[in-house]
Amino acid sequence: xxxxxxxxxxxxxxxxxxxxxxxxxxxxxxxxxxxxxxxxxxxxxxxxxxxxxxxxxxxxxxxxxxxxxxxxxxxxxxxxx
Amino acid sequence: xxxxxxxxxxxxxxxxxxxxxxxxxxxxxxxxxxxxxxxxxxxxxxxxxxxxxxxxxxxxxxxxxxxxxxxxxxxxxxxxxxxxxxxxxxxxxxxxxxxx
Amino acid sequence: xxxxxxxxxxxxxxxxxxxxxxxxxxxxxxxxxxxxxxxxxxxxxxxxxxxxxxxxxxxxxxxxxxxxxxxxxxxxxxxxxxxxxxxxxxxxxxxxxxxxxxxxxxxxxxxxxxxxxxxxxxxxxxxxxxxxxxxxxxxxxx
Numbered sequence: 598x599x600x601x602x603x604x605x606x607x608x609x610x611x612x613x614x615x616x617x618x619x620x621x622x623x624x625x626x627x628x629x630x631x632x633x634x635x636x637x638x639x640x641x642x643x644x645x646x647x648x649x650x651x652x653x654x655x656x657x658x659x660x661x662x663x664x665x666x667x668x669x670x671x672x673x674x675x676x677x678x
Numbered sequence: 679x680x681x682x683x684x685x686x687x688x689x690x691x692x693x694x695x696x697x698x699x700x701x702x703x704x705x706x707x708x709x710x711x712x713x714x715x716x717x718x719x720x721x722x723x724x725x726x727x728x729x730x731x732x733x734x735x736x737x738x739x740x741x742x743x744x745x746x747x748x749x750x751x752x753x754x755x756x757x758x759x760x761x762x763x764x765x766x767x768x769x770x771x772x773x774x775x776x777x778x
Numbered sequence: 779x780x781x782x783x784x785x786x787x788x789x790x791x792x793x794x795x796x797x798x799x800x801x802x803x804x805x806x807x808x809x810x811x812x813x814x815x816x817x818x819x820x821x822x823x824x825x826x827x828x829x830x831x832x833x834x835x836x837x838x839x840x841x842x843x844x845x846x847x848x849x850x851x852x853x854x855x856x857x858x859x860x861x862x863x864x865x866x867x868x869x870x871x872x873x874x875x876x877x878x879x880x881x882x883x884x885x886x887x888x889x890x891x892x893x894x895x896x897x898x899x900x901x902x903x904x905x906x907x908x909x910x911x912x913x914x915x916x917x918x919x920x
Contacts, residue, residue, distance in 0.1 A: 601707025605726035609734040609757050619753075623716065623762065639732075639759055665759075670720075672738075672756040695836060696856030696864045698892045711888075713870070715846030715897060731894060764844045765870075766892040 610635060612673070618643070619672045620663060626650050628663060632671075639665030702727060702766060710735070711770025714762045717743045721772035722756070731760035741773050748773060832857045839904035840865065844897045847873050851904065852891065861895030 604612075613632050620628045620641055627650075630643035646661040647654055702710075702724075710724045712733065722735030738753040832854065841851040842863070852865030868888040 603706050603726040604734045606728045606732045606734055606757050608726065609755070613757075666761070668759050669714075669718075669762060670753075670756040670758045672753050674754070695833075698856060698858055698862035698864050701856070701864055701890075701892055713848065715844065715848070760894070761896065763894045764846065764848055764897045765850065765868075765888070765894070767888050768890060768892075770888065 609673075610671075613671070617674050619674060621669045621672070622663070622667045623669050624667070627652075628661060629674075630658075630661065633660075635671075636665070639668045639671070641665065641668065641671070699731075701768065702731065705766075705768045709769055709771065711767040711772050712758060712763050713765040713767070715764050716762070719743070719773055720756075720758060721770065725755075727760070731763060731766075733758045733760065733763075739772060743773065832863075835903050841902050841904055842893055842898055843900040844893075845899055846897075849873065850888070850891070850893070852888075855890075858895075861898055863893040863895070863898070863901075864890070865893060866890050 614634070616632060617629065618632045620643065622628070626648065628643060628646055628648055630646035633642045633644050635641040641663040643661045643663065644659070646658040648656045648658070648661075705724050706726060708724065709721065710733075712720045712722075712735075714720065719741045720735065720738060721741070722738035725734040725736055727733040734755065734757055736755050738756050740751040740753060742749040742751075835854050836856075838854055839851060840854045840863070841849070842865070843849050849871045850865065850868050851871065852868030854863060855866045856864035866889070868891045870886050870888055872885055
């Protein structure tokens with residue numbers, strides 16, 4: 598039986614570097630921007646960041662740093678340019 | 679890596695028992711339902727995971743159950759932080775499947 | 779734009795304060811157990827015993843409480859040194875604490891599940907729940 602193709606978290610993060618991502622926090626707040634880098638704690642640095650609260654754009658930041666313990670998930674957006 | 683950890687972690691346990699991380703490893707490529715510490719649940723196709731059970735999921739639905747009802751959010755591929763996971767249901771189709 | 783977010787998720791649930799988590803910190807311990815320098819020593823020694831010998835409870839029904847208030851019970855089918863559990867025929871119970879109206883959920887059958895060790899607060903074998911003190915009533919009767 599062939600093992601199903603697997604993408605581990607580190608592989609996925611390599612794919613995502615420099616691409617537009619959505620970072621959702623436990624509080625429900627979304628940050629959208631370009632993933633500049635991140636580390637093993639899921640601390641994340643974003644560029645051209647937009648902050649969404651309740652789905653509404655609240656603020657924009659040039660660069661933003663997110664502490665990893667608040668992160669619920671990181672999602673790549675293939676559809677976004 | 680994860681399978682390796684499963685072996686290490688299980689070396690002290692009874693070898694005849696079902697090791698949790700081995701079970702998750704077997705779920706790769708199939709649907710999995712993650713129940714989180716909050717009132718959220720996530721269902722997706724498991725692509726991989728690491729030692730902390732951070733998981734890469736594809737074709738994701740995010741469910742949030744509140745007093746007003748259930749909110750569903752669809753996502754493509756995500757990396758789910760493992761520190762919020764409480765339970766993992768292999769093959770689970772989420773709150774809708776479980777309720778049926 | 780991605781499919782995410784439009785619906786919004788204002789409902790910040792309980793248990794989301796940064797203090798309770800600290801990603802990695804709590805889990806990281808198991809790496810230290812497997813450091814090359816230590817593995818030789820551990821091989822000579824008797825394997826470290828866990829406080830609670832779960833082997834006794836295999837195929838027994840266990841009740842589990844989690845961080846954030848969820849509860850479940852199911853038949854213990856496996857476990858590891860990090861207290862990850864495999865439970866079969868699992869039922870998620872409605873939340874015990876009624877002070878959080880938003881978090882009430884129906885009892886539901888989940889089947890075979892893996893419980894994450896770092897999220898477990900308490901586990902107890904079924905049949906070990908506290909009972910009322912049988913001696914109090916006996917004393918009162920006399």
